Amino acid sequence: MAKKLIREISPDQMVEAILARRQTLATTLPSTLAEREAETNRAYQLVKDAQEKLSALSNEAANDERQKAKHFVEEQETFRRRAVSRRSKASNAMNNNDASLAYWSSLQPEELDSLLTDAERVRSGGPSSWGIRQDAEEEEEEA
């Protein structure tokens, strides 16, 4: 978006833009989550298969062969952890998206005003949040 438009966007327009983005995400996130679920299930299965293969090896089996089987189990385990993490991330994103949609779609004017308190303070000639923080730090240093 052009810088000029960014500078001039109003709070209501911004809320609409956020909702639009969240709604788009709401259409794509379920499929992403389903993919992640399937991936995780597959990862669990792969770990299980690898562990069974390792247990099936007789005590007389060559040391080298046992090492290879162990290494394969570790690889599958790493993949599983990553898949679980990705599924969790997709699940969180889905939850956040739902919460965000709920919040922004039911935003009350008073709630919007409270979000714009800092902007209003700056517009009426007051200090910015950064200015306030800097003053506080300076006072702390002086004290």
Place this chain on the structure above:
Amino acid sequence: MSSILPFDDLRQEPTEIVEERYNTLVTQVEALDRERKEAIELRKAHSSVIKYAVNKQERPTLAKDLPEAPSLVRAMELKSAFDALLNERDEFVSRISVRKDRIEQMLDHLYNALVLEDGRTNVTVDQEREMFSRFFEAQAMLDAYRSYDVLLHELNATRRMLLEEVKSINRDDRRWSQTVARQLTELRSLRREAGRLKAFLEQSNRTGRTTLPDLPEDLSTRLYSGDSISLEELSLMLAHGGLSALPEPKNVAFESQRRRTPQHQSRRSSPRRGRAQHERNGSS
């Protein structure tokens, strides 16, 4: 010899004229002295205002009865305006505390995170609320920078005008220094002349130059011929300047100028006796 005598030219003039010249000179000296003092005060004021304008002095030191100087008044007005704008600028910087380019970057970043589809998907509602609030604060800060740009423009313009005024005052200051130096030279010359006239008048008063009666015409003749003169005549002669003031008399045979014919006497080798002795005793 007469050229180095201090009162030669004055002796030929009546005392009243000399007195009038003296009074005129005294008036001129007083007027010039006043002008010079004013010029010195003005020069000091110029110097003080320059120091004030370039922040070497907290406030200018100006005499109360300083004559009107528009350039000084203008420079002080400009300096006050410049200081006010400078304070305004510092207050703004302290109030906003973030550079303009940094705010623009922040605005872009927040917009991307909040609105663009390729932004982060795992943003929580609380983070979104925080970013929303920051975005509009940054927008307000950027709007505030518009008035700041106007302020900076005004500040620079005032600074330029002030520097020009300082240059002009500096030029005036040099001119006033030259004026003061010239006045001093002129004043010295006038004072010297006034002092000379005053000394002459005082001397004239002491010797009673104005009431001195003329010397009797025959005084010179009588004096040079060896006649007696009275005490009053002697006093008058001294008041007129002594013997040198008397004109040389004509056709007077001076005793002192008479030439004595040398008398050649034959040396006596023997004592006087008889008639010769008698004649000598009788004559003495």
